[in-house]
Amino acid sequence: MRPNLSFFLARRYFRAKKAPLVTLIGRVAVLSIGVSTAAMMLILSVMNGMNRFVSERFWMVESDLRVEAAKGKFFEEGSLLEEITGVEGVEAASAVLKDQAMLSYGQQNCMIYLQGVDSGFSKVSRIGEHVFSGRYLLESQPSAALVLMGGGVFAQMQIPPSQAQACKLYAVDASRLDGPFGMQQAISSYPVYPSGLFSCIPEYDNQYVFSDLEFARRVFKTPGAVSAVEVKVSPEASQARVKAALQEALGEGFTVKDRVEQQQSMFKSMRVEKLLVTAVFAFVMLIATFTMVANQMLLMHEKRLDMAVLSSMGMRNASMRQVFFFNGMLVTVAGTIGGLAAGTLLTFGQQRFGWVELGGGSGNYITDAYPVHWQLGDLFVVLLIGLAIGAFASAVPLRRLPDFRGRAGGD
Numbered sequence: 001m002r003p004n005l006s007f008f009l010a011r012r013y014f015r016a017k018k019a020p021l022v023t024l025i026g027r028v029a030v031l032s033i034g035v036s037t038a039a040m041m042l043i044l045s046v047m048n049g050m051n052r053f054v055s056e057r058f059w060m061v062e063s064d065l066r067v068e069a070a071k072g073k074f075f076e077e078g079s080l081l082e083e084i085t086g087v088e089g090v091e092a093a094s095a096v097l098k099d100q101a102m103l104s105y106g107q108q109n110c111m112i113y114l115q116g117v118d119s120g121f122s123k124v125s126r127i128g129e130h131v132f133s134g135r136y137l138l139e140s141q142p143s144a145a146l147v148l149m150g151g152g153v154f155a156q157m158q159i160p161p162s163q164a165q166a167c168k169l170y171a172v173d174a175s176r177l178d179g180p181f182g183m184q185q186a187i188s189s190y191p192v193y194p195s196g197l198f199s200c201i202p203e204y205d206n207q208y209v210f211s212d213l214e215f216a217r218r219v220f221k222t223p224g225a226v227s228a229v230e231v232k233v234s235p236e237a238s239q240a241r242v243k244a245a246l247q248e249a250l251g252e253g254f255t256v257k258d259r260v261e262q263q264q265s266m267f268k269s270m271r272v273e274k275l276l277v278t279a280v281f282a283f284v285m286l287i288a289t290f291t292m293v294a295n296q297m298l299l300m301h302e303k304r305l306d307m308a309v310l311s312s313m314g315m316r317n318a319s320m321r322q323v324f325f326f327n328g329m330l331v332t333v334a335g336t337i338g339g340l341a342a343g344t345l346l347t348f349g350q351q352r353f354g355w356v357e358l359g360g361g362s363g364n365y366i367t368d369a370y371p372v373h374w375q376l377g378d379l380f381v382v383l384l385i386g387l388a389i390g391a392f393a394s395a396v397p398l399r400r401l402p403d404f405r406g407r408a409g410g411d
Contacts, residue, residue: 005315005319006319006320006322006323006326007322007326009323010322010323010324010325010326010327010329010330011326011330013299013303013323013327014327014330014331018299018302019298019302021298022295022298022299022302025291025294025295025298026295026299026331028291028295029289029291029292029294029295029331029335030331030334030335030338031335032288032289032291032292032335033285033288033289033292033331033332033334033335033336033339033386033390034334034335034336034338034339034342035288035339036281036284036285036287036288036339037285037335037336037338037339037340037343037382037386038338038339038340038342038343038346039281039284039339039343040278040281040282040284040285040339040343040382040385041339041340041343041344041347041378041379041382042343042346042347042372043277043281044274044277044278044375044378044381044382045343045347045372045373045374045375045378046370046371046372047270047273047274047277048372048373048374048375048378049351049370049371049372049373050370050371051270051274052371052373053367053371054201054266055259055263055267057200057201057366058201058203058259058263058266059259060126060127060129060130060200060201061125061126061127061130061200061201061204062125062230062259062262062263063094063124063125063230063231063232064124064231064232064233064239064258064259065230065231065233065239065242065243065246065256065257065258066228066229066230066231066256066257066262067080067084067228067229067231067246067250067254067255067256067257068227068228068254068255068257069253069254069255070252070253070254070255071253073099073227074097074222074225074226074227075225075226075227075254076224076225076226077095077224077225077226077229078224080095080226080229080250081093081095081229083249083250084229084231084246084249084250087242087245087246087249088237088242088245089233089234089237089238089241089242089245090231090232090233090234090242090246091123091232091233091234091235091237092120092123092124092231092232093120093124093229093230093231093232094117094118094120094121094123094124094125094229094230095117095118095120095213095226095228095229096115096116096117096118096121096213096226096227096228096229096230097115097116097213097216097217097220097222097225097226097227098113098114098115098116098216098227098228099113099114099171099216099220099227100112100113100114101113101114101169101170101171101209101219102169102170102171103153103157103167103168103169103170103192103209104167104168104169104170105157105158105159105165105167105168106157106158108156108157108158110153110156110157111207112153112207112208112209113207113208113209114169114171114209114211114216114219114220115208115209115210115211115216116210116211116212116213116214116215116216116217116219117138117210117211117212117213118213121210121230122136123232124230124231124232125230127148127198127200127210130198130199130200131148131196131197131198132151132197132198132199133151133161133196133197134194134195134196134197135195135196136148136195136196137195137196138195138210138211138212139195139212140211140212140214140215140218142218143190143191144166144190144191144192144193145190145191145192145193145211145212145215146192146193146194146195146212147192147193147194147195147209147210147211148194148195148196148197148198148209148210148211149194149196149197149198149209149210150197150198150199150204150205150206150207150208150209151197151198151199151205152199152202152205152206152207153205153206153207153208153209154194154197156206159194165193166191166192166193167191167192167193167194168189168190168191168192169189169190169191169192169209169219170187170188170189171187171188171189171190171219171220172186172187173186173187173188173220173221188219188221190215190218190219192209192211213226231246239258240258243256243258278381278385282385282389285385285386285389286389286392286393289332289389289390289392289393290393292328292331292332292390292393292394293393293396293397295331296324296327296328296393296394296396296397297397297400299324299327300324300397300400300401304402307320307323307401307402317401320401321398321401324394324397324398324401325391325394325395325398327394328390328393328394328395328397329387329390329391329394331390331394332386332387332389332390332391332393332394333387333390335386335390336382336383336386336387336390339386340379340382340383343382344374344379347372347374348374350369350370350372351372351373351374354368354369354370355369356369356370357369357370358370
């Protein structure tokens with residue numbers, strides 16, 4: 001027998017007219033596989049778009065690289081800023097000091113992160129571009145300060161928009177907790193005035209207040225200390241090389257983090273979510289192949305006479321199983337390729353025309369349409385999953401194939 005005879009017959013059975021019921025179930029099998037594949041491709045593209053959108057919003061605020069102490073919360077600034085800016089590829093650097101504090105206005109209280117920044121912070125972060133009310137102005141006096149406040153924090157405080165009234169900022173000095181007056185002695189308060197409001201992402205809007213670096217040092221009783229140095233890499237330089245050069249220059253006492261490492265828990269959760277969604281839709285694709293199993297069994301029943309004739313001509317049972325296996329794979333490939341094409345077209349259509357809008361296009365959201373992002377890697381993953389499930393579903397009915405060796409006088 002010809003080596004490719006099994007595939008030739010499978011292709012003929014796939015294309016040729018069959019009994020109406022077999023034809024109908026075969027088309028439904030292709031359609032069910034195609035719809036589940038398109039849905040998986042589209043959902044993964046939506047997840048990519050949402051993850052990319054969130055990441056870009058973070059990167060609007062965060063710097064390219066961040067230098068932190070390997071141990072401890074704070075470290076002395078000293079000449080570290082000059083040492084960092086002297087590394088090739090570093091365009092700018094800014095010292096920051098961040099810690100928790102409590103903000104109070106009237107009866108409203110809110111736990112925040114107070115982040116003190118120096119004059120070079122605007123060169124490493126784009127936070128100034130997201131000021132929607134007031135202006136980016138950070139100034140401090142010994143007894144008060146102008147701060148840049150997140151829009152979410154401002155809303156929680158219920159500060160009248162038309163009045164620039166002072167809020168009370170409270171911080172705890174842990175070194176004074178053991179004193180004779182305990183907590184009362186350790187708490188200090190400072191009046192702060194919002195010079196402007198910013199809005200970029202909820203994680204910053206609802207928690208962050210930016211101040212002058214020296215004011216933050218007074219609040220936290222840490223003169224000369226910083227919690228990190230934010231670094232901007234030159235556009236023409238390689239971020240990976242600059243990171244390695246900084247790590248080598250600073251030694252083991254410091255860690256240099258890129259943007260992904262700065263939000264490591266967020267990116268890890270994104271990867272886990274994508275894996276879970278992929279697993280769920282793989283299960284959906286598996287269920288969709290049940291129709292193909294039924295189609296295979298009906299086809300084997302319809303072609304039993306053909307198989308008996310081929311067996312009498314010397315075709316082995318293994319070759320006959322290959323016929324129906326290849327037929328199932330052709331159904332799988334047709335549905336999978338069609339689904340991938342449909343999912344890809346829908347993804348690019350959403351990206352280009354924004355068919356599905358957030359909030360009906362009311363304009364109350366940061367983006368009007370669901371963000372999507374097509375990735376070639378997702379296409380190969382979905383293709384491999386579809387082919388693997390299709391191969392499994394094609395092999396399952398073969399156990400029901402009759403043994404024609406007795407009829408043919410031996411195999």
